[in-house]
Amino acid sequence: MTWGKEFLLAILFLILLMGIDFSVKGAGPVMRGGVRLVFALVVAGIVFYVLGTMKIFEHRIKLGTFSKIWGFIFGICLGGLFLLISFLGHTTLMMHSKTILADSMMALSAGIFEELLCRGLLLSGFLSVFKNAKYKFTEAALASGIFFGLFHFLNLTSGQSFLPTLQQATYAFVIGAIFASIRLTTNTLTWVILIHALIDWQPGISVTHLVNSTVSWPVFGAVWGIILVVTVIFLTSFDGSYNHQETLNSKK
Template sequence: MIKNRMSWGKEFWLAALFLVLLMGVDFSVRGAGPLVRGGARLIFALVVAGIVFYVLGTMKIFQTKIKLGTFAKIWGFIFGICLGGLFLLISILGHTALMMHAKTVVADTMMALSAGIFEEFLCRGLLFSAFLSAFKQTKYKFTEAALASGIFFGLFHFMNLISGQGFLPTLQQATYAFVIGAIFASIRLTTNTLTWVVLIHALIDWQPGISVTHTVSSLASWLVFLAVWGTILVVTVIFLISFDISSKRQLSLS
């Protein structure tokens, strides 16, 4: 794995600082129009991305990509179907159709880009690197780091309570954000870059009105919700474990 410029403890402190600064940026543009809020968020996200890139020194994790074993390829195929179907239905078809009629399309685009850039460089970049260093002696370090960064990504969404979002919708949002976070970590491990997760994240968030309000009020049936996201999580964890096994085999031979 590629070494970074900071210890994992300092990376955690830097991530905490970025979150505090994000709240400061949001507070400073409170009451401003969507374009101002979207622009401020995007500028802040780009600055954070630049700092994280300097700290990490690269968007890669490995010098060369890990070649997946047969078991990992099988579960990667299943994993890809789950992710591909979810992404296609929710993002490409639904959001694109709605955005064609959005009155705040420019501001919404900036806000979506800022979310993809800031959250991915923070969670799948800085924090994922910190967790990898913290778990470097464990048997399944990539799995544990992916789930740990996913948990943080889920907890991050509890900040929406400050905006007046209800607790139960926030709990569901944090839960599926945790699963999506683990999925994004898997994509970063497989592709060995942050580029794809930034783009996918931005497209998922690219929806009408996100620059006006990012809170949710709908509440799904808990039985259906847990069945769907629980299944996706199980598939993701199995893939992560198989990735750990493949990486150990390749790194031991190198």
């Protein structure tokens, strides 16, 4: 499938998601979570059929020393600490949730649907668009991240305020670029689906997913700006490792 058709298919999935959400709006949390999960699994099957594989490379890319250093800083120091805090915090909160089954299904459906859509279908499409670029993986990761951020503006249609939505879309863009980095490094969607689901695994997410509070913009910009810079440095180094490996292979 051409990249244009992949983009159209992604838009179709989003329209269908909005229609499904509207159709179960008055249903209970378990029904909404269950319907969302079934839809996500159907989308996963279609995307797998379209792409033919969940891998990007036949073999994982061997990272250079610079990439490994930044990968350690980014993956272990930042990501590992964040996931540990999220896991411990969310587990404690979920033990007191009255909708734990519905919340779990909703979180898992979000991880499956959004990752198959953004890091699966769209990342594949953007890699085709930027296939001749020197930093094609960086550009494709950032482009898919932008789409992931824009996707969250749909929350405006559910009554979420503009400024909280703007912050949500901004950090979703950065997280999208991070997830693309993980996708490229591990050469699988499994980890990003699990991490995404864990982040969304929160009490009441099956009841409402809206955010109506903001943090200080200077603090917000500093924190997410630094994370974005670290992510871009890693992505460009990944491109460098890939280009170096391709050069060596062409000489054999």
